[in-house]
Amino acid sequence: MDFSNGESNLDERMKELKAFDDTKLGVKGLVDAGIVNIPKMFVRPEKELAEESDRQKSHMGIPVIDLGGLLNDNHHGKIIDEVRMASEIWGFFQVVNHGIPVGLMEDMLEGTRKFNEEDIDGKKELYARDRARKVYFNSNYDLFQSKTVGWRDSLIISLFNSDVEPNELPRACRDVAIEFINHMTELGNKLFDLLSEALCLKPDHLRSIQCNEGRLLACHYYPECPEPGLAIGITEHSDRSFLTIVAQDQTGGLQVLDQNKHWADVEPIPGALVVNIGDYLQIVSNNKFKSNAHRVLPSSARRVSTAFFFAGRFAPPERLYGPIKELTSEESPPKYKDFLVSEVVAKFFSKKLHASSIIDEYRL
Numbered sequence: 001m002d003f004s005n006g007e008s009n010l011d012e013r014m015k016e017l018k019a020f021d022d023t024k025l026g027v028k029g030l031v032d033a034g035i036v037n038i039p040k041m042f043v044r045p046e047k048e049l050a051e052e053s054d055r056q057k058s059h060m061g062i063p064v065i066d067l068g069g070l071l072n073d074n075h076h077g078k079i080i081d082e083v084r085m086a087s088e089i090w091g092f093f094q095v096v097n098h099g100i101p102v103g104l105m106e107d108m109l110e111g112t113r114k115f116n117e118e119d120i121d122g123k124k125e126l127y128a129r130d131r132a133r134k135v136y137f138n139s140n141y142d143l144f145q146s147k148t149v150g151w152r153d154s155l156i157i158s159l160f161n162s163d164v165e166p167n168e169l170p171r172a173c174r175d176v177a178i179e180f181i182n183h184m185t186e187l188g189n190k191l192f193d194l195l196s197e198a199l200c201l202k203p204d205h206l207r208s209i210q211c212n213e214g215r216l217l218a219c220h221y222y223p224e225c226p227e228p229g230l231a232i233g234i235t236e237h238s239d240r241s242f243l244t245i246v247a248q249d250q251t252g253g254l255q256v257l258d259q260n261k262h263w264a265d266v267e268p269i270p271g272a273l274v275v276n277i278g279d280y281l282q283i284v285s286n287n288k289f290k291s292n293a294h295r296v297l298p299s300s301a302r303r304v305s306t307a308f309f310f311a312g313r314f315a316p317p318e319r320l321y322g323p324i325k326e327l328t329s330e331e332s333p334p335k336y337k338d339f340l341v342s343e344v345v346a347k348f349f350s351k352k353l354h355a356s357s358i359i360d361e362y363r364l
Contacts, residue, residue, distance in 0.1 A: 016041050017143055024127035026139035026153035028116055031223040038227045041149045048148075049230070058264035062090050062256060064272065068097030070190070084198035091277040091292035092256050094269055099190075100183045102271040105247045108180045108219075109304045111173025115155055116221040116304075122170045126155070131349075134158050135168045141218075145349065151231045151298040152222045157181070159215040161315045173219070181217060184245055184308040188212055191243060191275060192310075199285055201326060210319055211242040211281070214311030214341060222253070222305075225298035233296030233303070238357055240344060241278030241309040248274065251303040256294045263295075279358045280312055283336045286323040291359065314341045337362045 020041065023029055030039070044052075063086040069075025086093035115122065115137075126137040139153045140146060157164055157177065169177050192212050196205040206212070222233045233253055248254060254266040254274065266274055282291040296303070313319035322338035344358050 013041065014144070017149070020149075021129075021139070021143060024124045025120070026116075026123070026127075026137075027151055028153055028221065028223045031226075036226055038151075038225065038231055042151060042232075043230050044148050044232055056260075056262050058258040058260065058262035060258045060264050062086070062092040062094060062264065062266055062274075064094045064096060064269065066097050067095050067099070067190075070194075080194060080197045083194045087195065087198060087277050087289040089259065089290070090256065091282075091290035092266070092274065092294070094266070094272045094274050095191075096269065096272045098187055098273055100187060100273070104176065104180055104183060105271070105273075107176040108173065108306055109247060109249055111176050112155065112219040112221060112306065113302075113304050115170050115172035115219070116153060116223075119170060119172050122172070123153075126170065131158070131345075134162075134164050135170075137170075142348075146235060148232055148235055150234050150296075151225050151228075152220050152233050152296070154221070155219040157217040157219070159217070160311070177217070180306075181215070181308075184217070185212075185215060187273075188215075188243060188245060188308070188310050191245070195243075195281070195289070199288060199324075199327060201324070205324070205326075206242070206281075206284075209284075209321070209324075210313040211284070212310050214241075214309070214314040216309045216311065218307045218309070220296075220303075220305045220307065222251075222296065222298055222303035224300050224302050226300075228298045228300060231298050233298045236293050236295045238291045238293050238359070239276060239278040239309065240280070240348065240358060241311045242281045242284075243278055243310045244276050245308045246274040246276070246305055247308075248305040249303060251299065251301050253297045253299060253303050254294065254305075255297060256292055266294075278309075278311075280321060280339075280341070282359060283339070283362060284321055284324050284327075286327045286332065287335050288327060312341050318342060335364055337364060 065082045123137050128136040135157050137155045140150050166174050192206040193203040196203050225231050248268055250268045255263040258264045277289045277291050279291045281289050318340050320338045323334040328334050339362050
């Protein structure tokens with residue numbers, strides 16, 4: 001059997017990806033150049049586009065949970081029940097009255113927009129694929145692993161090992177980012193307590209095993225797309241994290257799979273945040289909570305969002321994660337092998353195009 005043609009196509013693709021990466025201008029650079037047709041690397045496979053046209057769209061919506069009554073004993077139990085149901089069925093929910101000032105969220109999104117639209121020199125200076133850096137900018141963190149290149153650029157602020165200093169951040173979002181990170185960290189701790197209680201564990205259980213560590217803030221910018229029907233903003237995936245909190249503008253485009261495997265729009269709600277369960281939490285909960293597939297569709301309008309990830313203990317000494325003992329029994333034995341976060345990340349970036357999910361790789 002002759003594999004030379006497949007290898008040749010892969011080599012050609014890698015050359016195209018590298019040429020695009022070397023510009024250090026990202027997808028926004030293509031838009032600024034006035035392209036009318038998107039480059040081949042951004043075009044989704046024909047089979048995928050054909051299936052898309054035949055696929056029914058969901059009319060369901062993810063739950064919206066009001067955290068305003070959290071300190072009220074009469075409402076606390078109701079909120080726990082809502083979090084449990086949303087985490088089991090959807091793996092996604094929106095939260096309102098979460099304690100983060102709406103103005104701060106808007107300022108963070110505006111800072112992300114300004115950085116992408118006004119700071120060309122700053123973007124080039126920060127452009128990198130070195131994941132050891134605290135702050136860097138690039139287009140598609142998975143550029144060389146993904147089957148289809150996403151129509152997006154991202155500013156990454158990594159807090160895996162330590163907090164970031166203001167002078168390490170781009171000017172466009174320097175003043176707001178530190179405050180935003182602090183608020184998101186606090187909200188994450190609150191959500192981990194709710195999730196622990198929803199699993200019938202002590203409120204601090206998930207924090208005690210350091211699920212709330214390994215923080216990372218990804219500030220995504222999706223430029224207006226000249227051919228949105230052919231492209232994808234972020235391809236279908238689940239998150240390699242314990243928990244993700246997303247702030248989005250009012251453009252829309254985020255979709256989640258419903259129980260019938262149809263795509264459901266996550267309609268933007270002013271002031272709300274989107275919360276989703278990650279792969280790691282599905283594993284430690286022994287499948288009690290669900291890490292759900294989601295994606296972002298591009299459009300003719302610009303979209304800005306931030307995603308705040310909690311990936312667990314990453315810095316030495318690392319923690320070995322696996323199904324929580326209290327959630328297993330003879331009737332419900334562990335469904336997954338133990339894992340190290342660093343091991344999962346290394347495996348993902350060592351693969352070329354067909355990375356399988358951690359859920360599949362570590363399933364017993």
